[in-house]
């Protein structure tokens with residue numbers, strides 16, 4: 001659903017690691033409190049190239065007396081994010097959001113597992129913070145599995161360490177944490193967790209979510225995954241982000257990642 005377009009003012013836009021930026025944006029108080037997993041569509045105010053906004057997850061949010069502040073953690077992937085990276089303090093951005101659905105919080109689950117690939121850490125950090133702050137989950141009950149290609153692509157760990165007791169890092173080349181895939185790290189530990197008492201939240205590249213889906217086949221683990229599909233409108237109008245989803249009867253349907261997701265039950269996602 002289309003929402004009001006907000007004009008945000010950049011408070012800071014810092015390169016925290018090569019090609020990874022943390023942007024802080026000041027917004028009007030009428031911006032709704034975002035739920036973990038929701039995202040915004042962002043573009044530079046008045047700029048027509050690139051014309052389309054880009055979807056970025058909300059990494060953190062605070063509401064002050066006179067304005068709200070959101071933080072975005074992003075990787076320079078192409079033209080749109082490269083333009084964002086060049087913005088300086090006081091620049092203006094157009095923001096549509098918060099958009100999409102959020103992760104579902106299951107109060108009966110004693111153990112929480114997060115599995116993130118690369119920048120997938122952003123929405124899961126907000127979720128971990130919310131679970132911790134609300135008292136739903138303790139630091140000891142939350143485990144985070146984080147994977148990336150190399151040490152240079154590991155961001156946001158310091159924040160996580162304050163929220164989760166058990167953090168497992170895997171890189172493809174072993175330059176940080178252990179060498180290997182994050183999904184393999186989880187698979188190795190899987191028997192330590194009770195499937196019925198555990199909730200898994202995942203976000204990362206398609207290949208990671210697909211591998212996790214395969215690992216969970218035949219188990220009773222409940223897992224919600226946020227999909228990083230390419231988006232044009234971000235509000236459900238163009239159907240450009242449709243993915244195959246099984247309905248409750250097992251029939252194939254198509255859902256828009258922006259409006260019906262981006263979070264889905266991992267067992268309902270149909271992989272080509």
Ligand SMILES: Cc1cc2nc3c(=O)[nH]c(=O)nc-3n(C[C@H](O)[C@H](O)[C@H](O)COP(=O)(O)OP(=O)(O)OC[C@H]3O[C@@H](n4cnc5c(N)ncnc54)[C@H](O)[C@@H]3O)c2cc1C
Pocket residue numbers: 039050054055056057058073074075076077078079080081082119122123227228229230231262
């Ligand atoms: C719901 C959602 C939340 C997201 N949250 C974040 C976030 O918090 N931080 C962040 O850095 N990125 C996030 N992304 C990914 C981000 O939107 C893309 O990296 C960005 O749109 C790329 O735009 P670009 O113009 O820089 O690159 P483009 O020139 O459009 O593309 C460059 C490369 O990135 C690939 N790409 C483009 N869009 C996506 C996409 N959506 N997913 C995966 N690969 C893509 C292209 O295939 C191409 O190889 C999110 C995506 C979605 C759908």
Ligand code: FES
Pocket residue numbers: 230231232233234235236237238239240241242256257258259
């Ligand atoms: S991006 Fe247009 S419908 Fe999802």
